[in-house]
Amino acid sequence: MNKSPSNSTAEITPGYDTKREYPHGDLAVWAFIYAELLVFSVFFVSFAFARMLNPEVFVSGQLTLNPWLGMTNTILLLTSGWLAAAAVLANASGKQSSALKNLWVAILFGVGFLFVKGYEIGHHFAAGYDLDTDSFHFLYLFMGSFHFLHVVLGVGVLVILAVKVKRGDYGPDESQGLESGAAYWHMVDIVWMILFPLVYLMR
């Protein structure tokens, strides 16, 4: 245990040993997260270039989107990310039942995101847009679906974490898997935080 907590997280949450090791969670998962961020950033840069080359297509394409659905999803995913982080902190201070509750609600919000996004993409395909319509619709649909798959994976990870918390696999001294999974889930909402304004809002 850390004797002189100097980090703010540690002060807020007794028992949360920030000096134990950095980064928290599995190093391999962190490498994976960075690789994922790299993939998405290449797409964001591609989006910027494609828009520069063809601004009209992007402006008219953006008008086919409903920013309120995007906004709803932003709230769902951010709240879910916060709940997963709260679960990590609760686990660190030995409150396993609170960690479990947070995780289940985080999962619920993640599934909510999937419903909204699934409706949105389905709506677009039904309206006759597909990957081959133009570069805006390709990038919107492709990045959206690719991110969607990451949310699916993330929700799956959270379910596994919840089951393991319930089984009592984690605790203040054992949080490696929980931290790794929460970090991955956070990557998913960070990506969305860039994707949403870039694709839906920026004119």
Added chain:
Amino acid sequence: MKYESQAVAKLYFLAALGLFLGQIIFGLIMGLQYVWGDFLFPLIPFNTARMVHTNLLIVWLLFGFMGSAYYLIPEESQRELYSVKLAKLLFWVFLVAGALTIVGYLLMPYARLAEVTGNAYFPTMGREFLEMPTITKVGIVIVALGFIFNVGMTVLMGRKTVVSVILLTGLVGLALLFLFSFYNPSNLVLDKYFWWWVVHLWVEGVWELIMASLLAYVLIKTTGVDREVVDKWLYLIVAMALITGILGTGHHYFWIGTPNYWQWVGSVFSALEPIPFFLMTIFAFNMVNKRRRDHPNKAAVLWAMGTAVVAFLGAGVWGFLHTLAPINYYTHGTQITAAHGHLAFYGAYVMIVLTIISYAWPHLKGHGDANDERSQVMEMWSFWLMSVSMVFITLFLTGAGILQIWLQRIDGQTFMAVQEKLAVFYWMREAAGLVFVAGLILYLVAMFTAKKPALEEAS
């Protein structure tokens, strides 16, 4: 060698090495035909030499992978192979089928071979890398099924390790993707679309799994690093290989009649394909730095580190050179592709098979952990001769490719007019090829004259 049944690997390795030598000889023949058009004509036309060169490559690597699996799986599973008899039987089926096919290529015109083998009933011939007659393809499927059954039963009935499960996944993927060689739609775009699924989803997909697991096995054995560490690296490498490689194959779909969005998908994902290879490089060096012991088989460790580096250069860097759609618009189908193909296949798949052979050989010959000093020194020389000459082949072809793009794609000269101006590069490539074959012969000599290390050496 802990298990007797591992000995069956020796057969496969011998066949692999023999066919490798054949592949290189045909490479030299066609390399010469680039600059001396009617060399050996009409005995061996260029298209035949090319077919033999590429098909032998695939076949000997398959022999190499099978041999590696037969060697590694019993040790990982901690039990004897499910059936040694089946492994031996399939070996002869595969060797005879392969040899008959090559003899067919050499003895008769390709159209006649198609006729003789009844291609008309189930046409699959005539496509690059998949030129073999339909009956040979059926033979390959039978061998692959039997092989996977044999290896799979061994894994299922024994200890399951991450290494063996990933290897098996890669091998199953290899067999499943080969089935697309039977799919031959008459629409040329569809034909090309699925054609890429065979050899190219191999090399940038499932074969990376095979390579990573073989590399991990040799590193575990030679460095004594904990499996736990190795397993984590393996998961990471495999995840990145599949994330980037499957959609990255879209970089083959740029100008063949597929929808435009493939230019985006192919460019972005394939641009990231160097990552798994880079991870393998870091992995290999990390494990060797953290080693708990100095393994006496220094040659095998050299091969293991070499394959990690050259695979990154050949598959990663040389692949990235021409993978972005706006660049590929100019480089498509030039000598840049040939340069990449040579260094990638050598670095990733030739070298990993040579790594395993190098590690397994002393055990198979009953020499203990390593061959004698003299044979290891020869082997390390062969490593440098082959690797350096292959880098030169790549550089010369890259030079030829750059000039070709300039004269043909930008300046608009005709293909044949440009080819004549590239002759100097082709001559230098041929010279580097001669050094390569010298390296290969040295490797074979090192292997076949290897002795048990003297007592003080062994201790």
